[in-house]
Amino acid sequence: MTILETKKLEKHFDGVQAVDNLSIGIEKGEIAGIVGPNGSGKTTLINLLSGTLEIDAGAVIINGVQKFENINPWQISFYGITRTFQDVRLFEQMTVLDNILVVLTERNVFSSLFEKHKEYHLKKAEEVLQKVGLWKKKNQLAINLSYGQRKLLEIARTLAMDAEIYLFDEPFAGLFPEMVKIVSDVVKELKREGKTIILIEHNMELIRKLCDYLFVMDEGKLLAEGKPEKVLAKKEVIEAYLGK
Amino acid sequence: MEYLIHLAILFSIYAILGISLNLVVGYTGLLSITHAAFYGIGAYATAILLTQSGVGFLLSVILGIILAVLASFLIGAVLSKFDGDYYALGSFGFSVIVFSVFLNWQSLTRGPLGILGISKPELFGIDFSSNFAFLILSLLFLIAIYFVSKFIVNSSFGRVLKAIREDEKAIQVFGYNTLYFKLAVFVMSAAMAAVAGSLFASYITFIDTSTFTLMESIFILTIIILGGLANLHGSILGALFLILLPEILRFVGFPTDIAVQMRQVVYGLILILLMLYRPQGLIGEYKL
Numbered sequence A: 001m002t003i004l005e006t007k008k009l010e011k012h013f014d015g016v017q018a019v020d021n022l023s024i025g026i027e028k029g030e031i032a033g034i035v036g037p038n039g040s041g042k043t044t045l046i047n048l049l050s051g052t053l054e055i056d057a058g059a060v061i062i063n064g065v066q067k068f069e070n071i072n073p074w075q076i077s078f079y080g081i082t083r084t085f086q087d088v089r090l091f092e093q094m095t096v097l098d099n100i101l102v103v104l105t106e107r108n109v110f111s112s113l114f115e116k117h118k119e120y121h122l123k124k125a126e127e128v129l130q131k132v133g134l135w136k137k138k139n140q141l142a143i144n145l146s147y148g149q150r151k152l153l154e155i156a157r158t159l160a161m162d163a164e165i166y167l168f169d170e171p172f173a174g175l176f177p178e179m180v181k182i183v184s185d186v187v188k189e190l191k192r193e194g195k196t197i198i199l200i201e202h203n204m205e206l207i208r209k210l211c212d213y214l215f216v217m218d219e220g221k222l223l224a225e226g227k228p229e230k231v232l233a234k235k236e237v238i239e240a241y242l243g244k
Numbered sequence B: 001m002e003y004l005i006h007l008a009i010l011f012s013i014y015a016i017l018g019i020s021l022n023l024v025v026g027y028t029g030l031l032s033i034t035h036a037a038f039y040g041i042g043a044y045a046t047a048i049l050l051t052q053s054g055v056g057f058l059l060s061v062i063l064g065i066i067l068a069v070l071a072s073f074l075i076g077a078v079l080s081k082f083d084g085d086y087y088a089l090g091s092f093g094f095s096v097i098v099f100s101v102f103l104n105w106q107s108l109t110r111g112p113l114g115i116l117g118i119s120k121p122e123l124f125g126i127d128f129s130s131n132f133a134f135l136i137l138s139l140l141f142l143i144a145i146y147f148v149s150k151f152i153v154n155s156s157f158g159r160v161l162k163a164i165r166e167d168e169k170a171i172q173v174f175g176y177n178t179l180y181f182k183l184a185v186f187v188m189s190a191a192m193a194a195v196a197g198s199l200f201a202s203y204i205t206f207i208d209t210s211t212f213t214l215m216e217s218i219f220i221l222t223i224i225i226l227g228g229l230a231n232l233h234g235s236i237l238g239a240l241f242l243i244l245l246p247e248i249l250r251f252v253g254f255p256t257d258i259a260v261q262m263r264q265v266v267y268g269l270i271l272i273l274l275m276l277y278r279p280q281g282l283i284g285e286y287k288l
């Protein structure tokens, strides 16, 4: 079943067509990789899917029925979507624990003032922080974490969301091997739980190991799609990466 | 002694202003310079009601709060669409507008002539006209506002405010329509400022527009930056320090009139030095 579909999605910045007539479909429960040279529009696609950027034209369809042409960022969690940011965006001058708790609590003003689920949220926060090995650092400010720990905290924050669709923008970039292992374990576990993952990644070995399906983007367009081994062997894909 | 009590009353009024502004600037990261507008609304509500109607002090405070809530709701609904420099500029614009309403709506505010003969409060049959009694009253208001603010910042709501300060776009992605949170804290903060205004009007018994200028908003901002952003105790400390500052200047040997004139220069210097050497203020948790 196709859980997320884009229909002729378009986004341009001034002269640059960052996402160009892009129609892709992502199957529920799969890990879908997105690769492509720098500037090929991968992050822009994630920004469109998460309401962080406005869509110029085209539409997104969730679960085959819910369709949006434009969406506010705060509405994407209702569609079961959550994301990380390529440029790691944490709540810097807040503790590690608060970075998690803040995505668990009531969403409207009045209920959040009189929150009633403190214990439950604390348990959930411990669970996701344990998963990425940051529970011991729970009282540190996010700003004081190392680069790798910051990326792990971002992953933990998405886990706390209990989403259906996870958009991960280069979650492995710049990580030491032991952290790469933590993140790939998280991704595999999400898959076991039946979640859907969109994974932007440059490391082809990880793509081969993790992804069920692969999309290759170039200059905002879909260049190729299919099983990772097959796609990565295609001549035009190799050319896009190595230059012509 | 009488003079010490006078200083203590001013301190409690400015501590209320500082704590309430800190909710917006320190916790939510929105640089508002229109706080004096709501301070003024509270002051005028009390001044007008106490001089022109039989309404008592407490009711005038409540009406001041209601008016400040209405005004801040309208202003905040516009401001909350902005962030960063645009928020500061927008709030600057509103502070000019509200000031000119105070100045020009003369049938109500008597503009630069001011309103004289505001009576001292009487509450539940207790007379607060002696300065000592008034001090108790203003401290009670300060304590109440401190605890309400503490409740706000320690709640889940308060945590969302901090996340807005840290990265508004990011927290939106996790399901928060931040506009409502920014508006809500702005309105709460304005309501508290109105209480400080009512206290001020009733204590000084005379108000005119000169108290509710942009300069006043910047003075309150200096209090919270000096004391420390996102720290309620910091605002209390900042108010204490800045209220005592003219006395300190006098104590170290400046003649009285020069000490008074020096004050604004020193406030300016304090802001500059803080930005240079200690942007988080004395006990703050967050740098602008």
Ligand SMILES: Nc1ncnc2c1ncn2[C@@H]1O[C@H](COP(=O)(O)OP(=O)(O)O)[C@@H](O)[C@H]1O
Pocket (backbone or CB within 6 Å): A013, A016, A017, A018, A036, A037, A038, A039, A040, A041, A042, A043, A044, A045
């Ligand atoms: N906010 C923006 N403003 C202007 N141009 C942008 C913006 N975001 C991305 N771009 C441009 O869009 C193109 C695609 O960028 P991006 O989606 O970040 O690529 P990728 O993630 O594949 O490296 C690039 O040419 C980039 O410069």
Ligand SMILES: [Mg+2]
Pocket (backbone or CB within 6 Å): A042, A043, A044, A086
């Ligand atoms: Mg990118």
